[in-house]
């Protein structure tokens with residue numbers, strides 16, 4: 001008798017919970033929708049000048065415009081993203097006397113990048129017309145007419161002359177490194193930037209460390225100080241370094257900035273310029289990382305500033321001071337715009353020193369990178385050894401190498417009586433079993449490992465193995481064991497039932513189809529019994545393998561009239577045990593509790609941290625029936641890459657996402673692998689697929 005069975009609910013709660021994640025996502029989306037409603041008036045004020053005074057016509061046009069943007073975006077964007085999309089679209093069509101169709105044609109690529117490639121032409125047309133109508137109505141509205149000049153100026157500012165002329169960004173790096181075999185390498189690997197004493201750019205002369213080149217802002221600072229000491233520069237070492245960083249960050253090609261760099265450092269430091277161009281990518285990465293840290297720190301301190309504070313300083317300004325302030329801000333903006341047009345990037349760091357310190361700062365996460373224990377460790381406090389982190393422009397990437405395959409253990413080699421091997425050939429199986437494995441050559445390593453217990457004993461078993469490990473075939477081996485028990489004088493007696501519990505109806509349908517086909521040579525009937533597929537009593541009697549869901553099977557077993565049928569059940573397979581948690585856990589609990597002790601239970605699951613508790617719950621003897629395989633037993637090793645995009649601007653983020661996604665797919669395909677992209681929704685699947693097709697074609 002079982003006492004104090006661990007609730008499946010508790011046993012599995014620690015593990016990733018798909019249902020809960022789904023509910024959380026739903027909740028977040030609901031909140032987003034309510035935020036969206038609240039923020040509408042804010043957006044209205046950004047799009048419609050003097051929103052509180054405008055006529056009902058303008059208000060109506062605004063609402064229609066929002067409706068068409070919502071239709072175009074399919075209600076999938078967050079409120080911030082929605083606002084950005086609306087502002088962007090309005091900016092495209094707030095021009096008088098335009099040919100809307102032509103403008104759509106010209107801007108279609110940009111619009112698609114923003115809202116996805118599945119955007120219908122009719123929706124684009126609608127949104128364009130409503131944006132333009134909103135613009136025209138505002139222009140003609142008597143309430144807003146007086147302020148019209150200001151708005152017009154603002155819009156003119158938004159669309160710069162020539163901004164829609166396509167141009168090719170010049171190659172960023174002039175200096176390519178010739179390889180020994182003459183090929184040109186474009187450096188794309190990440191150089192970990194660490195300050196390294198004893199390796200400097202001395203007196204403006206770069207001393208190359210043949211053993212190990214370390215590129216850092218500190219070496220740049222040392223070099224600049226050397227130049228200043230020599231008297232070749234009128235500015236301080238830090239200012240010189242900051243100016244060099246600005247040039248390196250610009251979009252101009254190496255040959256274009258070489259002259260400017262030389263002007264800054266002086267002719268005597270020609271080698272320094274060469275060094276800077278040679279290591280431009282590493283330096284740019286380092287600068288960008290420093291900027292990223294500074295930006296994060298600034299955002300964190302801004303967040304604190306929003307907290308209520310007492311005795312806040314109040315500045316009293318006269319009207320003329322206020323005007324002066326406004327002019328100064330305008331001037332700063334113009335200066336910034338000028339730099340952007342020249343391809344220069346502004347470095348908000350007030351001094352090179354702060355940028356240097358930021359670039360050398362570690363993030364808490366850095367300590368976890370690659371410090372994890374070996375592949376067999378369950379430690380979650382660190383990422384596995386060999387993990388690297390890369391800071392790209394506005395994104396970060398963490399690469400986790402595949403786990404090394406576990407060495408063959410001595411007990412794995414003793415599996416066959418005929419010869420020493422660790423994989424069982426299908427030809428070694430009984431004849432009837434071979435029929436169910438048609439098309440397979442051998443069992444894989446995991447299947448071979450569990451074969452003897454599963455095929456030659458009636459032990460309850462729990463197999464925890466990574467996805468793709470071939471758990472379906474493990475279930476098949478247990479089914480074949482059961483079938484074997486019912487051969488009498490070479491004839492299969494079909495007075496038994498096997499129940500296969502799958503967590504979802506879709507999975508039940510798939511399992512039914514697979515087993516039905518593979519067991520057809522043995523004339524066994526496999527049927528699905530779910531909410532979608534009902535079976536008559538007669539059909540149930542004719543069926544040897546019933547594939548069902550926990551809830552459905554619970555209902556069947558509770559019906560007293562069906563007792564006779566459940567008495568025939570000899571094997572209960574519970575697939576994807578880890579998915580049956582929380583509220584569904586109680587159903588499984590009831591199911592296992594009501595299962596007679598002579599019925600064999602086979603549990604299949606993804607790798608679980610608390611597999612011992614689950615084994616106990618399934619009445620599995622941990623010594624003999626529990627099999628746990630971690631990721632080093634994967635038939636195909638899995639390398640992982642995680643990319644986090646930090647770009648705030650929605651359109652740019654979208655574009656960057658598409659670019660990274662495309663590059664990753666191409667990289668994988670070029671290496672002869674396949675690629676699968678996971679996204680959050682069905683609609684996103686279509687969008688990403690279309691984007692990839694278009695990019696591949698172009």
Ligand SMILES: Nc1ncnc2c1ncn2[C@@H]1O[C@H](COP(=O)(O)OP(=O)(O)OP(=O)(O)O)[C@@H](O)[C@H]1O
Pocket residue numbers: 440441442443444447465466467468469470471472473
């Ligand atoms: N012995 C074998 N030899 C060759 N291929 C195999 C073998 N066993 C399984 N496979 C293949 O491996 C793939 C994964 O198998 P399966 O779907 O059973 O894995 P799984 O562990 O159930 O994965 P998941 O947890 O994702 O459901 C399938 O394409 C299957 O055909």
